[in-house]
Amino acid sequence: MAFEGLAERLQSTLKKIRGKGKVSEQDVKEMMREVRLALLEADVNFKVVKKFVNDVKERAVGQEVLESLTPGQQVIKVVNEELTKLMGGEQSKIASASKPPTVIMMVGLQGAGKTTTTGKLANHLRKNHNRNPLMVAADIYRPAAIKQLETLGKQLDMPVFSLGDQVSPVEIAKQAIAKAKEEHHDYVLIDTAGRLHVDEKLMNELEDIKAVASPDEILLVVDAMTGQDAVNVAENFNERLDITGAILTKLDGDTRGGAAISVKAVTGTPVKFAGMGEKIDALEPFHPERMASRILGMGDVLTLIEKA
Amino acid sequence: SKTRHSFVGAMNELIKDYRKVDEDFFEELEEILISADVGVHTVLTLIDELKDEVKRRNIKDAKDIQPVISEKLAELLQKSDDETELKLKEDGLTIILFVGVNGVGKTTTIGKLAHKFKQEGKKVILAAGDTFRAGAIEQLEVWGERAGVDVIKQQSGSDPAAVMYDAVHSAKSKGADILLCDTAGRLQNKVNLMNELEKVKRVLTKEVPDAPHEVLLVLDATTGQNAMSQAKTFGKATDVSGIVLTKLDGTAKGGIVLAIRHELDIPVKLVGLGEGIDDLQAFQADQYVHGLFADVLEQAEEVAKE
Numbered sequence: 001m002a003f004e005g006l007a008e009r010l011q012s013t014l015k016k017i018r019g020k021g022k023v024s025e026q027d028v029k030e031m032m033r034e035v036r037l038a039l040l041e042a043d044v045n046f047k048v049v050k051k052f053v054n055d056v057k058e059r060a061v062g063q064e065v066l067e068s069l070t071p072g073q074q075v076i077k078v079v080n081e082e083l084t085k086l087m088g089g090e091q092s093k094i095a096s097a098s099k100p101p102t103v104i105m106m107v108g109l110q111g112a113g114k115t116t117t118t119g120k121l122a123n124h125l126r127k128n129h130n131r132n133p134l135m136v137a138a139d140i141y142r143p144a145a146i147k148q149l150e151t152l153g154k155q156l157d158m159p160v161f162s163l164g165d166q167v168s169p170v171e172i173a174k175q176a177i178a179k180a181k182e183e184h185h186d187y188v189l190i191d192t193a194g195r196l197h198v199d200e201k202l203m204n205e206l207e208d209i210k211a212v213a214s215p216d217e218i219l220l221v222v223d224a225m226t227g228q229d230a231v232n233v234a235e236n237f238n239e240r241l242d243i244t245g246a247i248l249t250k251l252d253g254d255t256r257g258g259a260a261i262s263v264k265a266v267t268g269t270p271v272k273f274a275g276m277g278e279k280i281d282a283l284e285p286f287h288p289e290r291m292a293s294r295i296l297g298m299g300d301v302l303t304l305i306e307k308a
Numbered sequence: 309s310k311t312r313h314s315f316v317g318a319m320n321e322l323i324k325d326y327r328k329v330d331e332d333f334f335e336e337l338e339e340i341l342i343s344a345d346v347g348v349h350t351v352l353t354l355i356d357e358l359k360d361e362v363k364r365r366n367i368k369d370a371k372d373i374q375p376v377i378s379e380k381l382a383e384l385l386q387k388s389d390d391e392t393e394l395k396l397k398e399d400g401l402t403i404i405l406f407v408g409v410n411g412v413g414k415t416t417t418i419g420k421l422a423h424k425f426k427q428e429g430k431k432v433i434l435a436a437g438d439t440f441r442a443g444a445i446e447q448l449e450v451w452g453e454r455a456g457v458d459v460i461k462q463q464s465g466s467d468p469a470a471v472m473y474d475a476v477h478s479a480k481s482k483g484a485d486i487l488l489c490d491t492a493g494r495l496q497n498k499v500n501l502m503n504e505l506e507k508v509k510r511v512l513t514k515e516v517p518d519a520p521h522e523v524l525l526v527l528d529a530t531t532g533q534n535a536m537s538q539a540k541t542f543g544k545a546t547d548v549s550g551i552v553l554t555k556l557d558g559t560a561k562g563g564i565v566l567a568i569r570h571e572l573d574i575p576v577k578l579v580g581l582g583e584g585i586d587d588l589q590a591f592q593a594d595q596y597v598h599g600l601f602a603d604v605l606e607q608a609e610e611v612a613k614e
């Protein structure tokens with residue numbers, strides 16, 4: 001696999017520490033070097049890593065860690081705790097407007113999974129919350145984007161609002177909400193076109209949609225395989241739109257998913273759901289502590305600690 | 309209005325602010341490369357090699373390390389000029405298979421490439437091998453219309469291998485020059501789906517013994533370290549001959565291609581620079597390396613201006 005090596009490296013560091021009665025600052029430093037590598041290999045942004053490593057070091061050289069019986073393990077424990085904290089300790093819920101419909105806007109880069117996730121979210125709201133959402137096809141640019149959402153609607157037997165690809169997304173959003181009120185839909189899910197965070201014109205369009213739709217949630221859909229650029233993307237979308245949360249897609253792959261940390265770190269908003277497959281029911285609530293273990297390769301590390 | 313710097317020029321500017329080759333210098337270089345997704349292992353190896361060179365040649369001034377860095381990066385990325393060229397048959401049918409994970413830009417790249425070949429006067433046919441994703445066939449059909457080429461398709465949900473079989477026969481009977489085969493996006497850890505892809509490839513080889521003539525792995529420049537795992541697994545399953553690096557029009561650099569080249573020796577052949585039909589270019593190492601350092605150059609320029 002892509003990330004072998006971390007386990008061995010940590011093991012040898014742990015071995016060294018295990019043999020010693022006392023653990024020095026130098027030992028902690030060495031260990032944090034390995035942790036830094038692990039985080040970078042997991043695609044956590046290097047600036048976030050830098051700050052994180054410094055924070056942990058500060059805590060780890062404290063008395064209670066260095067003088068414990070199992071300092072190596074204590075360091076890892078601190079790392080895991082801090083990582084979970086960084087990602088937002090608790091699982092978060094989707095908004096529910098006091099006066100329906102609740103409007104949710106899906107935004108993000110091209111190919112991140114917005115359209116698929118719109119379908120999944122509609123399914124989730126109906127199945128688990130007994131809601132009656134209206135999906136809105138507001139991507140007029142990508143070839144067959146409307147058809148894609150309509151196909152998902154058909155699979156789910158749920159309505160999709162569309163005005164074709166000759167009407168502006170702003171107008172589509174406006175009319176969709178009116179329609180939702182008329183037909184008593186309690187959620188409106190707006191699927192927008194993928195766009196680069198540096199595309200002035202299309203980012204303006206999102207602001208315009210936001211202005212007419214007054215969404216209760218703006219969810220940034222992020223591919224879990226995203227690398228260092230995740231911070232730029234999250235920063236820009238957040239600056240423009242004040243996003244309320246993120247959805248991490250394609251977590252059914254073998255990526256460590258460090259982008260989750262980067263997004264949380266720069267936007268301060270929680271990751272709310274995880275996409276776990278291409279199928280319409282492959283959406284799960286996001287669990288920060290599980291994600292922390294995954295990013296660090298904690299499965300391996302925990303086994304190591306048991307061995308140590 | 310960015311001027312196009314040569315690679316050597318870029319490196320010159322990068323190191324202009326540094327008087328000495330010291331730890332700070334290497335740390336900054338490390339951060340530039342890591343933030344471009346080159347991958348921490350490749351970066352550390354590279355930096356170690358550079359440090360050795362610096363010692364060996366007794367380099368003190370940053371200026372003198374520049375040729376060493378350019379040598380290293382350039383040799384990593386491109387070994388010969390013609391390796392970025394697609395292997396097309398002189399006469400007869402060329403078959404190109406597109407593979408990759410979900411949403412990277414396979415279908416869009418096929419549309420762009422179809423247009424390019426069509427403009428060169430070639431007869432092009434597209435095979436709608438993604439029978440799974442909602443709207444995938446319709447999406448390829450729109451691209452077929454834009455490029456003015458035929459699309460061979462079956463119903464959504466049908467066997468992709470059967471679509472390929474049809475497409476090859478149709479391409480042969482119509483005397484096509486190029487057949488571009490789309491496939492559904494799949495994550496490389498899905499064994500069933502990777503098996504399905506192997507089967508698709510086998511059908512092509514069975515119908516035309518030396519096909520596919522190219523297997524292009526499409527990588528999204530926004531992707532981080534997982535792209536290495538993609539290259540390994542798709543490479544094993546389908547014997548990838550080249551990479552298409554898409555979405556380079558954003559701020560992501562796709563630096564993992566350096567590591568992929570280093571470890572697996574797969575060259576980048578094409579780059580995607582937008583969603584339009586003309587936004588596809590042949591890969592050029594010097595231009596790419598300049599892009600890696602573009603932010604630093606801009607900062608340096610800004611500092612210089614102040």
Ligand SMILES: Nc1nc2c(ncn2[C@@H]2O[C@H](COP(=O)(O)OP(=O)(O)OP(=O)(O)O)[C@@H](O)[C@H]2O)c(=O)[nH]1
Nearest residue numbers: 110111112113114115116194250275276277410411
């Ligand atoms: N394996 C996996 N694939 C996913 C997941 N979510 C989305 N996909 C796939 O990712 C690809 C892109 O998904 P889309 O929903 O079209 O993405 P998008 O953000 O709407 O794309 P644009 O509209 O072009 O910007 C498709 O092949 C989806 O099936 C996920 O959680 N797991």
Ligand SMILES: Nc1nc2c(ncn2[C@@H]2O[C@H](COP(=O)(O)OP(=O)(O)OP(=O)(O)O)[C@@H](O)[C@H]2O)c(=O)[nH]1
Nearest residue numbers: 110111410411412413414415416493555580581582
């Ligand atoms: N900015 C930019 N967007 C691109 C580029 N190439 C493709 N895209 C966009 O990325 C999204 C996904 O592209 P597709 O061609 O559907 O990707 P795919 O690999 O076929 O996706 P699946 O079939 O779902 O796996 C679309 O919105 C494209 O317009 C590029 O070079 N730059």
Ligand SMILES: [Mg+2]
Nearest residue numbers: 114115139145
């Ligand atoms: Mg979409």
Ligand SMILES: [Mg+2]
Nearest residue numbers: 414415438444
């Ligand atoms: Mg496709």
